[in-house]
Amino acid sequence: MVEVPALFFFVLAASSMAAAAIHLGPPALYVLGDSTLDVGNNNYLPGADVRRANRRYYGIDFPGFPAGRFSNGYNTADFVANTMGFVSSPPPYLSLRQASSNSGQRHLLATTALTTGNAGRCIPLSRQVQYFNATRAVMVSTVGSSKATTMLSRSVFLMGVGSNDLFVFGFAEPARNRSSAEQQSDGAELLANLISNYSATITELYSMGARKFAVINVGPVGCVPIFRRLDAAGQCDAVLNQLAAAFDDALRSLLAGLAERLPGLAYSLGDYFALAQDTFANPLVLGFTDIAAACCGSGRLLAEADCMPNSTLCANRGQHVFWDRYHPSQRACFLTALAFYVGPAKYTTPINFKQLALSS
Secondary structure (H helix, E strand, C coil), rough: CCCCCHHHHHHHHHHHHHHHHHHCCCCCCEEEEEECCCCCCCHHCCCCCCCCCCCCCCCCCCCCCCCCCCCCCCCCHHHHHHCCCCCCCCCCHHHHHHHHHCCCCCCCCCECCCCCCCCCCCCCHHHHHHHHHHHHHHHHHCCCHHHHHHHHHHHHEEECCCCHHHHHHCCHHHCCCCCHHHHHHHHHHHHHHHHHHHHHHHHHHHHHCCCCCECCCCCCHHHHHHCCCCCCCHHHHHHHCCCHHHHHHHHHHHHHHHHHHHHCEEEEEECCHHHHHHHHHHHHHHCCEEEECEEEEECCHCCCCCCCCEEEEECCHHEEEECCCCCCHHHHHHHHHHHHCCCCHHHHCCCCHHHHHHHC
């Protein structure tokens, strides 16, 4: 099966690039998020404990080589960039830091993040903001403050964080052994901290000139293979999904409140939770035949270990929702980006990604 509907993707890319040219679409895309949006920063993080995607079978469908994406090919950030008219994906920010002559190349930023936990194995959201501030300083020194401010106000900031924090919470042994009431209390505290951090981050980016935010909420994390394998019937972890849904409700309210409070702020919230639920309910409509197992891994549901060079590899990658035990497949990422860009209104609020990108 073809990994991405090639002809349809080409038409979509061509039309979106033409639209961007006609309507003076966003001059830059800045990406702040977790491993689902990372385009290769994990390659540059030091330490033996860092989870990396620079080996096969990662990137098996990526042109040329494993590129540090936790996917068999491109990921959601790649496809969002393409739909918005960019001819290439955002480069890993840490690769630009290593090549000072390219530190301002296309003024694109992409990082991977956990907002909490896993210290040293990721780039925390607060550090990502620091990296953006450094990028902004380069822009100001290169083109001047006025032009940089205008460019940033028209650029799109793609954000997607929170999933990893819920993963950490879900795997915390003390949390799993606590009573239901204690787990609810712990979950409420986690959500409060996440929303507070999200609010502070968007407010700080706004103070630096950001105005357009394309935000992807947290999907049903309890349905990823690593959690399904823990259930005898392969069902989702309902407690984690309830926590994710509560976070998404709070995030929706937060963004609406920030838009009222911060003049000129515009946003599009992509509802990955609803999209994933619809996909799980009717997978064949989108051409998926497996919604539970990873495509690359080992053990039950191929979710007992990370995707490695000696892992079992499925033969029908385009029919799997999940690539490894945490991350979606390339085709799932493509359909996600498409749904948020021009898909049904139920998946974006208050406008879609296309309307955000082409807004003045």
